[in-house]
Amino acid sequence: xxxxxxxxxxxxxxxxxxxxxxxxxxxxxxxxxxxxxxxxxxxxxxxxxxxxxxxxxxxxxxxxxxxxxxxxxxxxxxxxxxxxxxxxxxxxxxxxxxxxxxxxxxxxx
Numbered sequence: 001x002x003x004x005x006x007x008x009x010x011x012x013x014x015x016x017x018x019x020x021x022x023x024x025x026x027x028x029x030x031x032x033x034x035x036x037x038x039x040x041x042x043x044x045x046x047x048x049x050x051x052x053x054x055x056x057x058x059x060x061x062x063x064x065x066x067x068x069x070x071x072x073x074x075x076x077x078x079x080x081x082x083x084x085x086x087x088x089x090x091x092x093x094x095x096x097x098x099x100x101x102x103x104x105x106x107x108x109x
Contacts, residue, residue, distance in 0.1 A: 006064070006067075006068050006071070010064060011064070011065070011068055013061070014060075014061035014062075014064045014065050015061075015065065017036075017057060017058065017061040018032040018033060018036060018058070018061055018062065018065070019032055019035075019036070020032055020065075026066070026069055029062070029065050029066065029069070033058065033062040036058045037055070037058065040054040040055055040058060041055065042055065
């Protein structure tokens with residue numbers, strides 16, 4: 001099942017619900033999710049109805065953030081963003097120099 005495009009407001013709301021900043025790794029997302037589950041689980045709170053509603057929201061936010069990261073192969077961590085090398089990515093993906101066209105030959109031949 002294909003998901004509709006993600007909106008920035010959805011992602012922002014999910015991050016805020018889990019208590020995450022603008023940048024968070026997948027590990028940080030999972031940790032925040034577990035902490036929220038411990039805090040809002042129906043077995044912990046006296047008001048089970050409120051806990052059930054909150055847990056549904058937490059689960060939806062967690063799933064949304066993981067789907068977003070998976071769909072775009074993206075993590076919010078600053079280290080991954082700063083270390084991204086487009087030339088290396090291109091070579092790993094397509095196996096060719098990004099600056100050569102199909103008609104050019106290299107000096108090796």
